[in-house]
Amino acid sequence: MRILLVGLGGMGACHYKNYQHIEGAQVAAAVGRTEQDRAAAEVWGVPIYGTIAEACAHADVDLVDICAPTFLHKQLVLEAVAQGKHVITEKPIALSLADAKEMYAAAEEKGVQLYVAQVLQFTREVGVLRDVVRSRRYGKPLDACFERLTACPKWTQGGWLFDKSKSGLLPFDLHIHDLDVIVSMFGKPDDVIFTECAGEGKAYSEQYRFLYVWHSGFNVCAEAAWFNAAIPFTARWRVYFEHGMLVCDHNGVTGYSADGEVTQYDIAEEVTVDCGINLGRSGWFLRELSHLLECAQKNEPSPYVPKQQILDVLEIIEKI
Numbered sequence: 001m002r003i004l005l006v007g008l009g010g011m012g013a014c015h016y017k018n019y020q021h022i023e024g025a026q027v028a029a030a031v032g033r034t035e036q037d038r039a040a041a042e043v044w045g046v047p048i049y050g051t052i053a054e055a056c057a058h059a060d061v062d063l064v065d066i067c068a069p070t071f072l073h074k075q076l077v078l079e080a081v082a083q084g085k086h087v088i089t090e091k092p093i094a095l096s097l098a099d100a101k102e103m104y105a106a107a108e109e110k111g112v113q114l115y116v117a118q119v120l121q122f123t124r125e126v127g128v129l130r131d132v133v134r135s136r137r138y139g140k141p142l143d144a145c146f147e148r149l150t151a152c153p154k155w156t157q158g159g160w161l162f163d164k165s166k167s168g169l170l171p172f173d174l175h176i177h178d179l180d181v182i183v184s185m186f187g188k189p190d191d192v193i194f195t196e197c198a199g200e201g202k203a204y205s206e207q208y209r210f211l212y213v214w215h216s217g218f219n220v221c222a223e224a225a226w227f228n229a230a231i232p233f234t235a236r237w238r239v240y241f242e243h244g245m246l247v248c249d250h251n252g253v254t255g256y257s258a259d260g261e262v263t264q265y266d267i268a269e270e271v272t273v274d275c276g277i278n279l280g281r282s283g284w285f286l287r288e289l290s291h292l293l294e295c296a297q298k299n300e301p302s303p304y305v306p307k308q309q310i311l312d313v314l315e316i317i318e319k320i
């Protein structure tokens, strides 16, 4: 698969590094705007263009991978689709449900696939959760908690992350990772309430706490934060079932059954890649991009990021 990489910042570099480990994947061209982008393309030996149309006119590409700031996703996806290319776009797909629907409709009309890179769906940790929920290994889920906490990110170019109209701030940018998992595992919640906080003079909320409620009696609490504190990246969750609990934290994924059996699930990665950003070495993006390229090769949607799930999540987040 010949890939056109759009955006060469934090995630563009992460995707580029991961493509180097995927057999048959080649970053054939890039689209970027800044000196920093041009410098990265030069180091990688990849031709760089100003627009998708220009890149497609000069380079033979099968798929466009969009790693540009969120507010540009819609426009760039539509440009890629207009060129008849399959598209991977970084999360969130867009900043409104209406935009996301328009993007899928355009892809469907052209007969190309649109994939949203909700990376957690491809991780071994979430794979274990999916198996445990679907197999009812510990019975029915009753309650869950998800946390995604980080020191305020500093790598983005041009300050777009802290402008609500450009990133959607914490709910769209960070919490969407967990909400996508929550919706994919437990369905669309019936209601959400939330609290938020910010230090004096901050133009955005630094921390949110969410409570998702289902009429069935199932509840999920979640927290997302860009703390003004240099904490290590912290992502963990636990799901309480009728006969046990599954915990994902710095010890990996551990199951505790009611009868005392402790199961340490295997989540070791065969290959890890230094992702840059604030994650360090990980196999997550390699799994994600390998899977999505396979789906694109077959011109099939991905079972891990189906359209309805992506739209349901956006509908919820839009209300926050």
Ligand SMILES: NC(=O)c1ccc[n+]([C@@H]2O[C@H](COP(=O)([O-])OP(=O)(O)OC[C@H]3O[C@@H](n4cnc5c(N)ncnc54)[C@H](O)[C@@H]3O)[C@@H](O)[C@H]2O)c1
Residues within 6 Å of the ligand: 006, 007, 008, 009, 010, 011, 012, 031, 032, 033, 034, 037, 067, 068, 069, 070, 072, 090, 091, 092, 117, 119, 155, 156, 157, 158, 173, 277
């Ligand atoms: N999956 C994840 O874990 C994860 C992590 C971080 C960011 N993201 C997502 O990745 C996307 C990019 O975030 P980032 O942190 O890499 O941002 P960044 O600011 O580091 O990089 C953005 C890049 O896009 C380029 N760009 C800007 N305008 C452009 C245009 N019109 N055409 C082409 N390129 C353009 C910039 O020059 C830069 O190279 C965002 O949507 C963000 O939500 C995902």
